[in-house]
Amino acid sequence: MEDTELINLWKAYDKKLDENLVLNRKNAEDITKMKVQSLLNAMKPLKIFTLLAGLLWVGLGGTIISNLFIHAYSNMSKFFLFSAAIQLILTAIALWIYLYQLILIHQIDSSEPIVATQEKLARLKSSTLWAARLLFLQLPVWTTFYWSESGFKNGNSVPIFFQIAVSLAFTFLAIWLFRNIHYKNRDKKWFRLLFEGNEWTPVIRSIGLLNEIEAYRLEAKPDKPLTSPAE
Template identity: 50%
Template sequence: MNELELKELWKTANEKLEESFIINRKNAEDITRIKVYNFLSSMKPIKIFALLVGILWVSIGATVLGRIYLNTFSEANKFFLFSATIQILLTAIALFVYIYQLIKIYQVNSDESILKTQGKLVQLRISTLWSTRILFLQLPVWTTFWWNETMLTDWNLFQWIITIVITITFTYVSMWLFFNIKYENRNKKWFQLIFSGKEWIPLMKSMELLEQVEDYKVK
């Protein structure tokens, strides 16, 4: 075998390796897209269930509160009324975020490019963090809705101290979580305790898979 034949053989082998590499990469991308689609599809039931329950809760709450504001506002317990109003409003805002998330999840398909899918996953991640922040802002009002006017006249100092401490604690926790629920804190234990269900884990697995594909491309 002369030098020319060796060069041709080497060139043919390289071309076959390159072709095999391209096919393997394409197969890896296709499999990854299917896995990502399946991961995101697993999020749909819990999202839909939470959305339906939330809509029911907000609808009932808004109806009850609306009647109180219109018919019995002067006699109503203002602590309960305003606390419940804040809770319903925050839940309603979170519901809009859930609707946005469901739209994004249903927009993802196994045929679109990795880059487009990554963009949608980032939007899902951001909106998930925001919906959780918003929901945690409700914590303080769960400590005030039962307050009433008799507290002002019948309670002693000790009862007031306990009540105020509880409310301040819940307020501090809610604000701390609002400002610290960030993606960069995802490896911290408290974060993983909050984000450990089907609304978060499939999303993270999907992002990891796409990152692996990108790393494979670079290599």
């Protein structure tokens, strides 16, 4: 009789322990999801401002450049026109990425499964890197828009050589950044210097928080079921 009571007490304790573990894990997941939601919501104001400012820039600049292409192409510096056009096109593509990111952030719900949130965060991380790659591709055109045909025909060779050297250096830098901006380089100093801030840090912190929950889930699963003294 005593053995039976002891077994029953052990099973009751075992059941209570399992319930507490499930409850603690659920509470931890809920709190983590709320933190993730808060981190991502903090990104919205900057992204909205950047999107609106970018739309104004592309809209106004696109109107001016298109009119110059149509009505004053023969009288304008081709360096200026094509440099401005490339800059506006790359900015417009980046703005689409920003809009996509805002939609992703809006779709993340604290009540959805962690796997679904992780998938959206992965897309948010990837799109952030792509936006940076595209924006850095603008570097060379910021060094060529002030060039002129007459300057190359009638100018001194020294400043012309200097201008070409600067443009080539910025072109090399833009290509290097485009090729090397990858998540695998996140721990390098130059990467951290470029990506510290509200554009990147909340995403990485959110991913880290969800990874901690996944690790906690694995630790909470015992390799073997608890056994009673009689087994």
